[in-house]
Structure formats: structure tokens, C-alpha cells
Amino acid sequence: MTRRLTADPLDPKASLSGCGCGRHASPLACSAEVPDGEEAMAEVAEAAVLRAVFPEAATRRALAQRFGAATLLAALASVFPIEAAKEAMAQGGTSGAGAPEKRDLKVGFIPITCATPIIMAHPMGFYQRHGLNVEVIRTAGWAVIRDRAIAREFDAAHMLSPMPVAMSLGVGVAQPIPFAVAAIENVNGQAITLATKHREKRNPRDWKGFRFAVPFDFSMHNYLLRHYLAENGIDPDRDVQIRSVPPPEMVANLRADNIDGFLGPDPFNQRAVFDGVGFIHLLTKDLWEGHPCCAFAVPRSVISETPNTFAALMRAIVEATAYSQKAENRREVAAAIAGQNYLNQPETVVNQVLTGTYADGLGQVRRVPDRIGFDPFPWHSMAIWILTQMRRWGQLRQDVDYAQVASQVFLALDAGKAMRELGLPVPGSPLRTETIMGKVFDPANPAAWTERAIRA
Template sequence: MNRPNGSILPISKTSKICPNCGRSHLSNSGNINLSTDLSAAVRSASGRVKRRQFLTGAAASTAVILSNCSRSPDPESGENLSPKRLEKTRLKIAFLPITCATPILMSQSLGLYKKYGLDVELVRMNSWNQVQESAIAGNLDAYHMLSPMPIAISLGLQSRPFPIKLACIENINGNAITVANKHRDKVKGPEDFKGFRIAIPFIYSMHNLLLRYYLAAGKVHPDRDVELVILPPPDMVNKLGTGEIDAMIVAEPFNQLAVARGVGFIHLLTRELWPGHPCCSFTASQDWIDRNPNTFRALNQAIIEGSSYARLAQNRGEVARRLSASEYLNVRDDILRDVMTGQFVDGTGQTRDVPDRIDFDPYPWKSFSYWMTSQFERWGYLPLGQTDHEAIADDIFLTGLARQMAKQLGRQPPTITLRYENLKFDRFDPSEPENYAPQQIKKYGF
């Protein structure tokens, strides 16, 4: 796994091994069981232990999980990674027909689920709200989700709290801001979006958070100066063409489809806002993982292996061909090849070559979670200054497990969990997540 975002920030945590369960627990976490009650992670910031200790040289830290000692086995534990009897072999996994789902889809196409003893049925869904409702109802076994969704669902930001774990990242980058052709001569920067009606796929999405980040840099307030509307990704291109929306921020292949149909131009790839940013993720509920720990590990490893295949440049043409099938994305393979190879026309008369337009790095950096929760605070989804960013990330992101899986596949994953994140307009320091949103608000006014 290469590291497109630059510097690595090896931040230490004070942890100890529990003699009862053999797991690592934060020594400053007390007896809080965040797996069942994350409300404790949204609290007063007073007395919070500061993350200021930096390690020198190579860090050999392991992911920390905050959970009851009575819960067994621990899905993040590396000691149970040898082949075990699968509790369940016939599984149903939800996905949306977007290129972000590539690892889940390619694992089916390449026979990787069968390799790990699983019989998987992929269940196509039309919207992220449908995915959320299905997950809370427990209709399926595992889910393709937007990376902020496990945090929002676990915290109960839009429904009752329901513990969801983020097992691995499905894709990094892979989205764009596309604008209707009628605005081609007008839109040059974020300040030019004032008065627009802009489609986003879900409120708890990187699309929403990155769009807000971009607009705010142009002094355009996303809740006052534009109208944000939630639309299922498959509906956006048609509404861009009919003039019902002025712009959209969405996953592929819909940006490239808008260009191919002559209804829009790609204004900005989201990798230009944050190179290597997370987009979608593979997730499962805490309850399902507890009941099926061996199946969960087998499923996770199949998807990480699928991600590794899709990441290789020499495989991108084959990935595009396979994903074009009707049971997957049902889109022409030349459109998908434009996305996967990063060689594409952008609708402005330019041909671009951006090899990491979309990429597949399954490692779930916990600094991703810190950035998301800081933006939840900035835009009022969480109370400002009352969020324990570290506790939320440690409970929801199964970074240790992803590391172990990658090692088993012969990869060399990072040995640490946090890094600096270099964005277009600033640098996110995960050792001070509580300062980030207030600094943004002070700089831009919101």
C-alpha cells in the first residue's frame, strides 16, 4: 500500500494488554464500553488526554479496540487469523452500482469469495438511505457504505444508535464535481457556485463534507448560499441534463457519463481537494461480527484481496471490462476504462491523464475518522468541542484487522494508524483534531 497523502504521523497511544481477554485497551478509557454506547464519546472536551507524544523511527503500534472483555472473539485480534470453521457461508452483501464498490464486485467476479469458502449474493441497492435502513434492520450480512456512514449510524445521528464497524476502505479518490454545460464559462472556482442547486448522494458522505470544505474556501456558505439536495447517484446525470440541478458531486461512473452524454463537464476531481481521501468502505454490524467472527474475517480478507487486484495498473482494463457486466455496473466498458485508467476527456475540450483518479487502498487510517468527526462538528452534526475523536475512531475503524489481513496477503501495510492529511487549503493534524474545525471557522467565518 503506498501512501499518496504524504507525511506519516506516528502518534503513540498509552495502552495495556488486558489479562482477561488478551486485548489492547486504552489506559485512559476507564470502563467505557464504546461498542455498545458511543454517546460517551460525545462529551465535554475538558480533561481530555492530549495526543502530543510522537514516536521516532518505525512505529510498531497495534490498533486499539475499546470493548468489553466478555466479548469474544475479538475481530481485530491477529491470533485467530488461521483458517477456522466458518459460522455462516451463504451471505448477502449490499452494494450501490458505482465504481467505489469495485473490491466487493471484483471479489465476486474473480472467485475470491469461493476461495475463502463463501457463497455470496450481491444485492443491488439504489440509494444510501436504503443501505442505512437495511443495515439497521439487519436484513443482510454486510454492506458497502460511504466511509462516514458507520460513524453516523453508530452515533445515532440520523436514527437510533446502531453499532457498525468499518472493516476496510474500498476506494480512495474516485469522485468529482461536475457542472452543467450551461455554466461552463462561469464556473472557475468555489465562489462561482453561489446560488446553485447541487446534488449530493447522502448527508453523511465524503461528498457532502468535501463539497462543504470547497465551497467554504470560496466564502460560499453551503447551507445559505447554495441549495444542497440529496439524490441517488443513478438519478443525477438525468437531472443535470434537464436543468433540475446545476452541479453534482458524485462517484463514478456518473461524472464520466455526464461528459459522454454532453450534459456536463468535470470541474474538479475530489483527489484535487484531498489526494488519497477515503470514499466508500466495507462494513458489518457489531452484532453480526460477534455472531460470525470467522466468517467476517474470511469475507474481509476476500475483499482486501479484491482491492489489491484492482489497485494494479495492469489490471485496470480488465477491471473495467468485468464491471461493465449487467449484474454489476451495467455501463459501457469504455466509460469505465476512462475512470479506471485515469485517461479521460473532461468535457471542456481537455484530455487528462490522472492515474489515481480512483484507487484502491484498503487501509483504514484512523486520521480519516478524525477528519470526518471534525467536520461533523464544523457543520453542526456534532456539538463543537464535545467530541472524543480518538475514542470514536478506535471503536469503529478496525485498522488492526486490516493490517493483519494485508500482511497475510504478502503486503506491507503501515504499522501506525495516524498520519497528517494534506488537503487543498490546509493540513489536518490528527494530534489536534479538536482545534481543526475552530480554526476553519475562524478563517472562513463558518
């Protein structure tokens, strides 16, 4: 017999700082079973809705005291399908084991190795294993994938990890559109690539006047390049040009001498070497080991309207991510995704990226097994750093509660749950300190990282 949850969902002691069974410091660390029975499932659904709409426990308590819990839930029910959530949880439990409400799905992706789990899950059967019929659709660029996701032409999408943050805040779009990072697709996996003619200009202080490409304004590529330049005394807004170029067009622009280099995703760093037009200056893992890049993103409405479908998608993506992470699977995965319907790249190029044994364009063969990694956990600390850079470089013009935005957009609980179901280790907290270019980033004290400092 499983345990009943008896904690009041409006009680601050039952907030996200603890777990449902009361024996763990964090819900991420809790592996307790969820209660049986429709009444218990209803309690879980109501608590989940309240916490999603009012993340702060003090706010929930104040509203309940003023209006009463029943009145508050009734008001929410007028705008949120609480009854549907209750029914879904009663059918499938919180494990998401119920039949998907929608099986035929479209998932957009950009043809880069960052999308490996999303792509390989199609030819290697991971979606089908979880009861889904998914069509993965190659898309030309990030603005296109964003617009098609907003228009609901895609049920889910491969996005740069800062994109759902910006969209949810209404930055770069006409109005706020709630999107979520359900899982991180890849860590590391990027590089600064320069044109072959710049082989003797390895010091970034010599790069004044350079023209750089990044995939999108709201990208880790843009933020990492700006931070790297600023730390080396180059003002990214005055001393160089930075423009957005779709990843598949980066090598052609390098060849045509339209740009001097790019900080971009693979396989295009390696393709520039393969084509003899560029060399790899450095891997971004050397700037920030384990940094996020791309994400598996969904509209928030998908989670509430089709919770079983969302749960099945999460399991498929997390399982594919874990499979892609294993070194012994990398060549098999490379063969699965290199073809015309997916990356449309020579398998040799994709192999060099995924295995980490590669030519650098400077006459050397490098062996870096973790050149790219696949870790699905969406750390809130990653989102907080992204927000500091949006503020630093003028994209975010007003102050926001970084921790609150991070918790709403980066779904650590959902990812942790899917990871635990697959037997993967789950962090006890969604926050951790990061080391970026030798300096510690503390998500509890992010203010210093918002300053637009250029080091001489």
C-alpha cells in the first residue's frame, strides 16, 4: 500500500524546498511512490497547479487565507483544466504511465549535433518505444523554428537553451509566450572557428575589426563569445561585428570571406576543417566545462493539456540522451544521424565530433572524448547565468527574479523524475556553482555577472 500525501499544498512547509514523503531535503531526491486512489491523485493535481501558478509559498498562503483554498481552486479551474489534470493523473499516476493523449507529433530541429538525442530517437526507435509516432522536421534557422513552435506547427522543438527564457519573458517576441526547457540536449559541443588566413592570430586581442557569426542573438554562442572577447579586452559591440547566421550557412560564409570566424555548433566547426577553409581555435568546453547549449523545448500548454504525451516524450528524450552519452554508442549514433534526412553531413565529420578524435585544422589530431556531452538535467544555475548575460548585453532591460524565472522555465523536477524512472542519477538540488573562464559563478549571488565590464 502506497503512502497518502497529507500535506496542505498551501502550507509553506510543503513547498518545493521539501518532498512529498517528508524524508528528503528536495523533491529531486525523493523516489517515493505517489499515492494510489482518485482522491489522492486529485490532491496531487491541485497542489501541482497551485505551485505552478503561485511558485512562492508565502503567496499561496496569503491568497488562501484571504479567499479560502476552495475559492482559490475554483477560480483557477475557470482558466486552467484542473479536472483534466486530475483525470490524467488518475489514469496514469504521476509516473505518466497513462496512454498518450496525442500520439502523432511533429518535432522541429536544426541539423546540428546538439540535436543528437532528438534526431537519433527517430531512426533508432526511442519515440516508438514510448508509444509515440514522431515526425522530426529539419528546419532552416532559429527564428523559423521559434515561429513555427509558437504557431503550434510543432508540438515540441529543438531550441537554443536561452530561447524559451527569452520567449517566456517577452524578449525578442511581441508578447510573453510561456515555453519551457523540458531537458537539456547537449553540454559543450561548440567551438570558435577562424578562417585559415588567421592561423597566426591566435590572440583574441588581435581581433579588432573581425566579423563573427553566431547562430542567434539568444544563444549560448552569443553570450560565450561576448564574454570571451570582453575578458580579453575586446568590446563585442564596438571592436568587432557579431551577426546571426544559420549554422548550415556558416562554412559557406567563411569560405566566401563574409566572416572571419564563428562561435557555432558542430558539425560545422569540423566541416570547416574538413573543407580546408578554417581551423578550430578552441572548444567552448575550455571556457566553461559542462556548459549548456541546446534544449528540448515545449509550450507550457502542452504539459497541462496532454500530460501523458509530455511524460512519454520526456522519457523518450531522456533515454535517448543517456544512450548518446555513452562512448561505446557514439559511432552507431553518428551513423544514424549523418544521413540526408537528418544532418546531411559526411559520416566522417560527425564521427570526429561525437568521438572527440578530430583534426583541428592546424595539423594536429586531438583526442577530447568529452568534446560534446549529453546530460538532460536543466540546472537552474544555467538559466540564471543566461539571464545575467541577457541583462549584461541589453536584451533584458528590466530587473526580474532570476531564481523564479529559472524555476518556471527550466523544468528540473520533470527532468529529474524522468531520469529517476530510467535509473539515472538525479542531483539533489537544481543549483550548483559553475566555473567560467576560471571564475566562479554563484547562482545565489549573480549580480556581478550583469555588469558590462571589458577587461583591459
